[in-house]
Amino acid sequence: MIAEQFEQVFGTRPDGVWRAPGRVNLIGEHTDYNDGLVLPIALSQQIVVAAAARPDGRLRFSSTQGRDVIEADLAALEPGSVSDWAAYPAGAAWILRESGYDVGGANLLIDSDLPTGAGLSSSAALLCASALALLELRGIEVAPDEVARLVQKAENIYVGAPVGLMDQMASMCCTEGHALFFDIQAMSIAQIPFDPAAAGLQLLVIDVKAPHRHVDGEYAARRKSCEAAAAQLGVPSLRAISPEGLDDALARLDDEVDRRRVRHVVTEIARVEQAVEAMRAGRLRDVGALFTASHVSMRDDFEITVPELDVAVDAALAAGALGARMTGGGFGGCIIALVEAAAADTTLAAIEKAFADHGFTAPAPLPATPSPGASRLT
Numbered sequence: 001m002i003a004e005q006f007e008q009v010f011g012t013r014p015d016g017v018w019r020a021p022g023r024v025n026l027i028g029e030h031t032d033y034n035d036g037l038v039l040p041i042a043l044s045q046q047i048v049v050a051a052a053a054r055p056d057g058r059l060r061f062s063s064t065q066g067r068d069v070i071e072a073d074l075a076a077l078e079p080g081s082v083s084d085w086a087a088y089p090a091g092a093a094w095i096l097r098e099s100g101y102d103v104g105g106a107n108l109l110i111d112s113d114l115p116t117g118a119g120l121s122s123s124a125a126l127l128c129a130s131a132l133a134l135l136e137l138r139g140i141e142v143a144p145d146e147v148a149r150l151v152q153k154a155e156n157i158y159v160g161a162p163v164g165l166m167d168q169m170a171s172m173c174c175t176e177g178h179a180l181f182f183d184i185q186a187m188s189i190a191q192i193p194f195d196p197a198a199a200g201l202q203l204l205v206i207d208v209k210a211p212h213r214h215v216d217g218e219y220a221a222r223r224k225s226c227e228a229a230a231a232q233l234g235v236p237s238l239r240a241i242s243p244e245g246l247d248d249a250l251a252r253l254d255d256e257v258d259r260r261r262v263r264h265v266v267t268e269i270a271r272v273e274q275a276v277e278a279m280r281a282g283r284l285r286d287v288g289a290l291f292t293a294s295h296v297s298m299r300d301d302f303e304i305t306v307p308e309l310d311v312a313v314d315a316a317l318a319a320g321a322l323g324a325r326m327t328g329g330g331f332g333g334c335i336i337a338l339v340e341a342a343a344a345d346t347t348l349a350a351i352e353k354a355f356a357d358h359g360f361t362a363p364a365p366l367p368a369t370p371s372p373g374a375s376r377l378t
């Protein structure tokens with residue numbers, strides 16, 4: 001139990017235990033920085049933070065995955081002052097202090113059943129759980145979406161990762177049995193019923209265990225393409241291009257690569273809308289075809305897949321999945337597949353066999369249940 005482990009490390013019982021989940025995006029990839037739409041669910045896999053207040057303004061962080069205790073002074077925190085994994089809880093403390101919240105010193109022990117670096121957003125979960133713990137230790141109440149905005153700043157400025165707001169919003173604001181429909185332009189969220197089990201379905205999440213290749217450079221290049229195309233079209237962002245206006249917009253673009261990037265973004269935003277419509281109408285099986293169309297768009301137009309992702313998607317579809325796609329930023333990470341519950345095992349076996357045939361590292365499946373956002377456990 002985390003309370004016992006906490007006592008072993010810090011010598012006292014924790015004042016409380018908090019949790020924040022990882023997430024998987026159902027559809028809407030590389031749409032966030034185009035003012036678009038995303039549709040994540042929170043996972044049951046999560047970061048758990050046990051914490052106790054300290055009177056001396058010191059911060060001490062430890063993780064059950066490594067015994068060393070990292071120390072810092074709350075008052076002395078500035079971007080870069082704590083590095084490595086402890087930059088996440090330190091970044092949470094820093095942004096709360098910077099934003100005028102009267103958080104104090106604390107001991108924090110972090111535990112997790114969320115794979116790190118698999119694209120399931122362990123980073124945002126760690127930030128959210130840490131921020132919630134630091135706030136509630138002092139009895140400070142902050143709205144979940146505001147916590148999300150704060151820790152996004154911490155990830156951007158303190159950790160130095162240029163991430164959007166989806167991961168933090170998913171970890172803070174998702175609810176059980178729902179996907180979070182997040183409109184980045186409107187800054188609005190809506191809870192969309194998504195309960196595969198109740199429909200006789202299962203959502204598979206499979207880490208394809210591919211080494212991430214050139215992720216940062218490729219991400220920057222995709223953003224640049226989208227910004228250049230928006231500038232040439234004279235719009236603030238690609239969100240302004242409707243599916244009806246797509247052909248006309250494409251005809252006005254000089255660069256062949258930019259044209260394909262734009263086609264992905266515009267059609268992907270439309271697919272999110274269609275997925276939400278189908279889910280609201282209880283037509284969950286119809287979402288499958290949208291997953292697959294999204295994958296084809298990312299493979300051929302946005303060019304962010306790698307062979308492991310394509311092989312996993314193809315094997316899932318050949319085994320009868322209703323739909324499958326890579327999820328996350330691309331170049332590695334996970335695929336998701338929507339399957340009849342009875343076909344889950346044969347689909348996984350088919351993917352494993354395809355990976356063995358290709359000589360790939362064995363993929364790692366994860367149970368995926370639409371779960372609630374961050375909360376206090378004890």
Ligand code: ADP
Pocket residue numbers: 063064065084085086088110111112115116117118119120121122123124126
């Ligand atoms: P992702 O968010 O997709 O999991 P990132 O590279 O954004 O991948 O974040 C992973 C980083 O988050 C890890 O390298 C580590 O620094 C930190 N982290 C995640 N989980 C833990 C944990 N349980 N204990 C300590 N650090 C963690």
Ligand code: MG
Pocket residue numbers: 121122123124
């Ligand atoms: Mg991350």
